[in-house]
Amino acid sequence: MTLLRVERLHKSFGGFEAVRDVGFTLEAGERLAIIGPNGAGKSTCFNMIGGQLRPDHGRVLLDGEDITGLPPRAVWRKGVGRTFQIAAAFGSMTVAENVQMALMNHHGRARALFPLARELYREEALALLERVGIRDQAERFCSMLAYGDIKRVELAVALAHDPRLLLMDEPTAGMAPAERHALMRLVSAIVAERGIAVLFTEHDMDVVFAYADRILVINRGRLIAEGPPEKVRADREVQAIYLGSTVESPA
Amino acid sequence: MDPGFFVVQFLNGLATASFLFMASAGLTIVFGVTRIVNFAHGSFYMLGAYLAYTLAGIFMDAAYGAMSFWGAIFLAAVIVGLLGILLELVVLRRIYDAPELFQLLATFAVVLIVQDLVRMTWGGEDLLGPRAPGLKSFVLVAGRRFPEYELAMIFAGPLVLGALWLLFHRTRFGVLVRAATLDREMVGALGVNQALLFTGVLFLGAFLAGLAGALQLPREPANPYMDVNIIVEAFVVTVIGGMGSVTGAFLAALLIGELQAFGILVFPKITLVLAFLVMAVVLIVRPYGLLGRPQAESHGAARAGAGLAAGTPLQRGFWLALLALLLVLPLFADEYSLKLMIELLIFGLFAFSLNFIMGWGGIVSFGHAAYFGLGAYGAALLVHHFAWPMEGALLAAPLVAGTAALVFGALCVRLSGVYLAMLTLAFAQIVYAVAFQWVEFTGGDNGLIGIWPASWAASRTVYYYLTLAVSLAGIGLLWRFLYAPFGYSSRAVRDSAIRADAIGIDPRYQRWLAFTVSGIAAGLGGGLYVFSKGNIDPEVLAIPTSVDALTMVLIGGVETVTGPLAGAALLTLLKDFVMPLTLYWKMVMGVLILGMVLAFPKGLVGILADRLPALQARPAERERPA
Numbered sequence: 001m002t003l004l005r006v007e008r009l010h011k012s013f014g015g016f017e018a019v020r021d022v023g024f025t026l027e028a029g030e031r032l033a034i035i036g037p038n039g040a041g042k043s044t045c046f047n048m049i050g051g052q053l054r055p056d057h058g059r060v061l062l063d064g065e066d067i068t069g070l071p072p073r074a075v076w077r078k079g080v081g082r083t084f085q086i087a088a089a090f091g092s093m094t095v096a097e098n099v100q101m102a103l104m105n106h107h108g109r110a111r112a113l114f115p116l117a118r119e120l121y122r123e124e125a126l127a128l129l130e131r132v133g134i135r136d137q138a139e140r141f142c143s144m145l146a147y148g149d150i151k152r153v154e155l156a157v158a159l160a161h162d163p164r165l166l167l168m169d170e171p172t173a174g175m176a177p178a179e180r181h182a183l184m185r186l187v188s189a190i191v192a193e194r195g196i197a198v199l200f201t202e203h204d205m206d207v208v209f210a211y212a213d214r215i216l217v218i219n220r221g222r223l224i225a226e227g228p229p230e231k232v233r234a235d236r237e238v239q240a241i242y243l244g245s246t247v248e249s250p251a
Numbered sequence: 252m253d254p255g256f257f258v259v260q261f262l263n264g265l266a267t268a269s270f271l272f273m274a275s276a277g278l279t280i281v282f283g284v285t286r287i288v289n290f291a292h293g294s295f296y297m298l299g300a301y302l303a304y305t306l307a308g309i310f311m312d313a314a315y316g317a318m319s320f321w322g323a324i325f326l327a328a329v330i331v332g333l334l335g336i337l338l339e340l341v342v343l344r345r346i347y348d349a350p351e352l353f354q355l356l357a358t359f360a361v362v363l364i365v366q367d368l369v370r371m372t373w374g375g376e377d378l379l380g381p382r383a384p385g386l387k388s389f390v391l392v393a394g395r396r397f398p399e400y401e402l403a404m405i406f407a408g409p410l411v412l413g414a415l416w417l418l419f420h421r422t423r424f425g426v427l428v429r430a431a432t433l434d435r436e437m438v439g440a441l442g443v444n445q446a447l448l449f450t451g452v453l454f455l456g457a458f459l460a461g462l463a464g465a466l467q468l469p470r471e472p473a474n475p476y477m478d479v480n481i482i483v484e485a486f487v488v489t490v491i492g493g494m495g496s497v498t499g500a501f502l503a504a505l506l507i508g509e510l511q512a513f514g515i516l517v518f519p520k521i522t523l524v525l526a527f528l529v530m531a532v533v534l535i536v537r538p539y540g541l542l543g544r545p546q547a548e549s550h551g552a553a554r555a556g557a558g559l560a561a562g563t564p565l566q567r568g569f570w571l572a573l574l575a576l577l578l579v580l581p582l583f584a585d586e587y588s589l590k591l592m593i594e595l596l597i598f599g600l601f602a603f604s605l606n607f608i609m610g611w612g613g614i615v616s617f618g619h620a621a622y623f624g625l626g627a628y629g630a631a632l633l634v635h636h637f638a639w640p641m642e643g644a645l646l647a648a649p650l651v652a653g654t655a656a657l658v659f660g661a662l663c664v665r666l667s668g669v670y671l672a673m674l675t676l677a678f679a680q681i682v683y684a685v686a687f688q689w690v691e692f693t694g695g696d697n698g699l700i701g702i703w704p705a706s707w708a709a710s711r712t713v714y715y716y717l718t719l720a721v722s723l724a725g726i727g728l729l730w731r732f733l734y735a736p737f738g739y740s741s742r743a744v745r746d747s748a749i750r751a752d753a754i755g756i757d758p759r760y761q762r763w764l765a766f767t768v769s770g771i772a773a774g775l776g777g778g779l780y781v782f783s784k785g786n787i788d789p790e791v792l793a794i795p796t797s798v799d800a801l802t803m804v805l806i807g808g809v810e811t812v813t814g815p816l817a818g819a820a821l822l823t824l825l826k827d828f829v830m831p832l833t834l835y836w837k838m839v840m841g842v843l844i845l846g847m848v849l850a851f852p853k854g855l856v857g858i859l860a861d862r863l864p865a866l867q868a869r870p871a872e873r874e875r876p877a
């Protein structure tokens with residue numbers, strides 16, 4: 001079943017075409033990686049799917065429904081959870097409260113005036129923290145966490161509304177290699193047990209080839225290769241980009 | 252009307268624009284580089300006028316002539332420039348990394364100090380300066396007389412603009428100023444001596460302010476109110492032009508100058524409002540002003556805001572004891588103390604409502620007086636014109652203020668930071684101007700009198716209990732909201748709007764709701780206030796009222812729940828204590844505020860919380876047995 005279908009997505013900033021007519025599909029239960037050099041347009045792609053940026057043209061379909069140009073909160077309501085390249089959490093709240101905040105929204109009570117927020121959905125939040133392996137950090141303020149742990153908080157927050165699709169922009173950036181693999185094993189397990197799909201970008205090729213079912217390669221805003229890891233690994237153009245050769249794809 | 256009249260009116264507009272530009276250029280340059288909104292800019296302007304008055308007197312007594320006059324003007328500007336250096340070295344240098352509101356408050360403290368220094372030195376009377384030798388006469392323009400001095404001044408503005416252009420494009424200092432305006436941290440990273448750069452910029456800014464003040468001496472007498480009047484106009488010009496943009500300030504000054512010249516013909520009643528209306532419209536259409544650009548994001552990690560801890564038994568005990576004390580207070584307090592306590596409670600609610608959005612929502616309102624004052628005026632007008640009873644008027648007060656907050660807030664929350672603060676100020680000034688100029692309805696300058704409580708609440712003791720009940724209910728509700736999902740959502744948007752949006756919170760909508768709730772609470776305070784005083788005048792809507800609320804929040808501690816209450820108590824009692832002691836209480840207050848900002852940047856409650864860990868619930872204590 002095709003969960004996400006992206007068609008001819010396009011975005012330019014001034015004269016700079018950051019993403020040019022990118023299209024792909026993502027199946028339920030699939031782990032799809034987007035790779036490419038710095039500035040290739042990966043994050044721009046992500047932000048157009050997540051609603052942070054509005055595409056110039058092209059469409060984003062979630063389970064057949066057009067979600068192009070919806071604001072992030074609406075995309076979230078359709079069942080998309082996301083993490084950011086530079087981890088974003090509520091620094092003045094504890095780890096548990098961060099997840100509780102997402103749960104309050106999920107249950108439609110984020111603007112309630114009288115209940116004590118710290119008591120709402122606490123057990124659910126702790127269960128999610130348990131699942132991502134930071135239950136013991138629940139009472140620490142996010143502003144005091146190690147970066148790797150904030151990434152896990154983000155994951156727990158993104159899972160709070162039982163999403164169908166996870167968008168993870170460089171989930172392992174800033175982590176030590178062992179930590180990276182631990183996080184990606186966790187993501188893989190969650191994807192499998194919940195039957196959801198994950199789209200992620202990543203710079204660490206070990207991580208990409210170990211955990212992606214399929215890989216998209218973007219360079220200069222264009223999709224240049226697509227397929228399972230072995231096929232992408234063998235692709236001449238991809239090798240040229242990643243081995244530092246300056247062979248250009250004919251425009 | 253003949254065309255000559257329009258030509259003269261146009262020239263008047265140009266002269267006004269010229270002065271507005273000269274008075275604003277320094278403000279925008281200083282903001283561009285240091286990111287400090289320098290309230291004391293108006294004080295520099297005033298000092299320029301007074302110094303020019305004294306120097307011109309001395310010089311022209313010694314040798315009457317143009318040289319003496321212009322020499323006095325120039326020397327006055329240079330001295331003011333040196334005072335700018337003094338301000339940089341003594342005050343600003345310590346607070347560059349402080350939150351922008353602390354900077355604002357510190358420079359406002361300087362305003363208070365300078366006001367009293369000026370009164371001590373030159374007295375409170377208007378001082379009319381000498382006319383410029385050689386420019387005393389009129390020229391004929393289209394058959395009408397136009398003062399030569401005004402004509403000369405039309406050229407002074409563009410001259411200053413040209414000189415600044417040369418400075419910014421032909422000197423190393425100027426290039427650094429432009430670079431720092433674009434990205435201050437980058438300039439620092441490149442090894443530029445920032446301290447020296449900032450000192451230089453403060454000299455330039457103060458020099459320009461002093462020059463503008465000195466040059467306007469032949470037009471209007473020097474007086475002790477000119478500082479606040481000019482700073483408000485300069486804010487408008489700077490914000491419309493885009494903060495940091497000198498050319499923008501020039502265009503904005505032209506726009507405002509001509510609008511005032513012709514607006515007065517079309518709508519003589521709304522001259523005060525006009526500039527603020529223009530500013531509001533410009534900010535709604537172009538959120539960063541005509542030629543401004545979004546402020547460069549700080550490269551450093553975001554500062555983490557404070558969290559909310561559950562109360563400890565010790566804290567609960569303290570609040571219960573305080574409540575008990577407040578309940579039995581009338582048994583042993585005299586009339587005067589009760590009056591003071593009523594005021595203290597009202598301002599506690601007002602300050603708490605401000606911090607509800609400022610500390611916990613990251614929305615810096617610089618015009619919170621609007622909602623307090625609208626509550627007060629709403630109640631007073633209903634009593635005065637429609638003979639409403641006190642009870643109805645008290646209920647209406649928060650609704651009037653809340654409606655205004657709903658409308659103004661919708662426009663304000665689209666902006667952020669300094670621009671948001673300035674738009675809230677603009678709305679407050681519009682409300683102030685309406686109250687001031689709509690004499691038939693609001694009583695104008697004199698306001699409305701005879702707004703007394705209902706007969707059952709007429710005794711001081713009963714009104715005290717009424718105030719206690721209502722203000723504590725208001726504070727209690729807001730307090731509860733902070734701990735409820737609503738308050739958490741506001742804080743989520745403050746901490747990370749992008750994250751909040753990605754979990755279903757509409758940041759703008761949440762800020763709008765919080766702004767409205769805050770306005771309602773402020774209006775409730777205003778309603779209580781008017782019946783405690785028995786009268787109302789536009790001062791309650793003026794800038795000092797907004798600044799009082801800010802001061803209370805900041806000296807109490809912006810990132811604390813109870814800080815605003817402590818701040819309100821401290822400021823109210825301090826004013827009550829200091830004002831009868833000296834004519835120069837503004838200076839005493841200024842020195843105290845300045846001292847507190849420099850010594851306790853976290854505020855009183857913040858300091859207490861740091862020093863007495865027992866007062867603060869440690870996060871670990873929140874673990875409950877499952």
